[in-house]
Amino acid sequence: MAKYADKVDLYDDRGRVFASKVPIEALSPLQNPAIQQIVSFVKQSVSVNLEGVQKALDTGEVGGKWCIIRGRSLKLDLVKDANSIADSMKKALQVSKDDDTEVKVLKGGKHLLVRVPAKRMNAGVEYTTGATSTAAALCCTIIDNCKVNIWDADLVHAAVWGRYPETMEMLGGNVSSLLSVPQQNEGMGYALRNVPAAHIALITKKNAMNAAALSSIMEQAAMFEMGDAIGPFERLHLLGLAYQGLNVNNLVYDITKENAKTGTLGDVVASTVKRAIADGVIKPIEKTASGFTPYTTDDLNKWNAYTAAGMLAGIMVTCGSCRSMQHTPSVFIYFNDLVERETGLPGCDFGRVAGTGVEMAFFSHSIYGGGNPAVFHGNHIVTRHSKGFTIPCVAAAVALDAGTTIYTPEKISGAVGEVLSEVPELREPLRFVNEAAVKIKGGV
C-alpha cells in the first residue's frame, strides 16, 4: 500500500508520454531499482587515465603538476598494452567468476572504465572501496605485467595514487571516481551532492533534460541519506524529484515549449502560475483593494514541485536562448522573486533557492572569486543550502552552454565525465528510471 496517493504521468526527454498514473513512490530512491542502480554505479564506477599514468612514469612528474622527481623515469607502453592491463585488472578485482566486474578499454587504451563488483563494495562500509581497489589493482597489474622491480614500484604507486597518503585525496593521481573522499564532504550524507555540475553535463552528453534528471536523482537521493526526506518532508522531496528532475506530467517540457521561441523568464513565471491554477494546485483568495489577487494552496508540497519545475524551465529558456550557463543564479533569485510577487505564495524551497542564488551570483561572476557554474555542486559552501532543487538547474545550464566560459566543463571534468558517459544508466537516467517505475508500479 502506497504511503502517498499521488499518481503522475511519465514522459521522456522529448515530451512524449511513456506511462500514465504511476504512483509517485515508484520514483522514490527507496523503491525505484534504476535509481538504486544509478547510485550503485556512481559508487562502483571508476575512471582510469592510463595515458596519464604512462606520462607520469615517463617524466617522473608524479603527485601533481610541477611535482617532478628528477632522474626517475619508467618507459612503459601502457596505452598499447591496455587490453592486457584491463584483463589482469579484472581478474584482480573480481570476487567470483560471473560477478559484475567490468574493465572497459576506451579511446584506444588511453582510458579505462572500471566497475568494481558490488560484492567487493558490500564487504566494506565506505564507498571509497571503488577508487582504492581500482588503484591498488592497477599498481599490482603494472608491476606484474611490466615486470617492474622493487626499486621502481614506488614510482608506479605515485603515478597511480598521486600524492596520497601524504594528502587526503589522490592529489595528482590518475584514478578518479565521481565521488570525493569522505573528508571532503561538508556534512553527513553529502557524498552524492559532491559532484560538480561539469561532470553531470558531460556524463549525459550535454542533454539538458538528462543532466537535470541525473543531478536531481543524486541530489534527492542524498536528501534521504542526509535525513531531510523523512516524515513531513518525504513527500516534498518525492514531488520535487518527480516534477523537476523527471519531467512528470511533462511540466518542465511544456512550460519550456510554451516559451521556447520568444519567452522571457517573466513569461515562464506566468506559464508556471497558469498551469498551477489549471491543475488546481493553487486557488485565488479575495481580491485586495488594488485589484491584486493573492493565491492560497492546500498542498504546499505540490506548489513547491511546480515552482521547482517552473524554475528549471526558466533555466531552459533563459540559459537556452543565450546558450550560456552564467544566468543560473539570476534565474534562481528572480524566478522566485517574481513568482512570489505574482501569487503571494513562497517560491521554490520556501526562500532557500533565492538565497542560494544570491550567494552563487557573487561567486560565479568573478566578484569574490569562485568559478563558473560548472564547478558548483550540492556540497559547495555557496550552493548547498537548497535541499536538492538548485543543482539540477545548474547541471542543465552547463549542458546548454555553447562555449562561453574560459574554463570549459571539459577542462573542469577532465576525463571523468566523458568516461562515465559510457554507462547507459548514467547517460540516459530518465529512460531507465521511467522503465523501472513502470515495472514496479503495481507493487508500491
Place this chain on the structure above:
Amino acid sequence: MANYKPQFYPGKSKVSANRKKYLDPSYKLEKLRTVSDDDVVKLMGHRVPGEAYKSTHPPLAEMGEPACPIRELVEPTPGAKAGDRIRYIQFTDSVYFAPVPPYMRAWMGHTRYRGVDIGVLSGRVPLEARERDLEKIAKELVETEIFDPARSAMRGATVHGHSLRLDENGLMFDMLKRYIFDKKSGEVVYVKDQIGVPLDKPIAVGKPIKEDELRKRTSEFRCDGDAFRDDKELVSFIERLHMLRTEAGFDPNKVKGM
C-alpha cells in the same frame, strides 16, 4: 485557465502602481530622449561603432550542437546564434526618487528581455547579454522613462558614493566624473564611457527629469515621498509571504488555506 492574466505586483500606492506598470512588458516604456545606436555603443565601451562583433565561439550553425531536445526547442537569441561575447551595461541609481531602484531593474529586465543575466549588488546593477542583444536592450534602457540622466548613471567601474548627496545641479556624485551638467544646453553630457575611458566626443543623454515629474514616475519608496509602510496592502502581502516561508520550513503539511 483562460482568465488568468499576470498581475506582476501587489500594493495600492502610486509606487506600487509604477512598479506594476514597468514590470508589465505589454506596457510600452515612454521614450524621453534619443541616443543614437553608435552613441550607445560608445557609452558602453565594448567595441568601436562599426567594428565587427568579436566572438567567444563559432556561430552555432557552424560548430554544431549536441543532441539535446532543449537546444532543438529553444530558439537562440541573434547574439547567441552568432557566437557573440557576453558583455554588460551597468547602472547605478540614486536613492533620491530615481525612476527605478536596483531590484526593479532585475525584475523588469527579466520580464521584458530574453536571455539576460542580471545581478543586483550594493549600488550597481549589471545586465549581461550577448553583445548584439545587449546593444538593443541598452538603447531602450537609456532612452526611456526608466532612466534619468541625473539620478541614474551608466557606471561599469567605481560606482559607489552615488547615494550620499546630489550636487548643485542635481547630479549624483561620481568619483570618475564620467558626466557633467552642460549649463548652456541644460543636458547631462557623458565625457567618459561607463568604464571611465574618455570619449572622443561628448555624448548628451538629455535633460534631467524635473523633481515633481520624477516623484510621479519613481518606483522607489521613500519616507519623504511614498513610504513603504503607508502601503498597507503591500506590507501585509510581504508579511504574509515571510510568514508562509517560515511556516513551510517548519512543516509544509501544516500550511493549508492560509
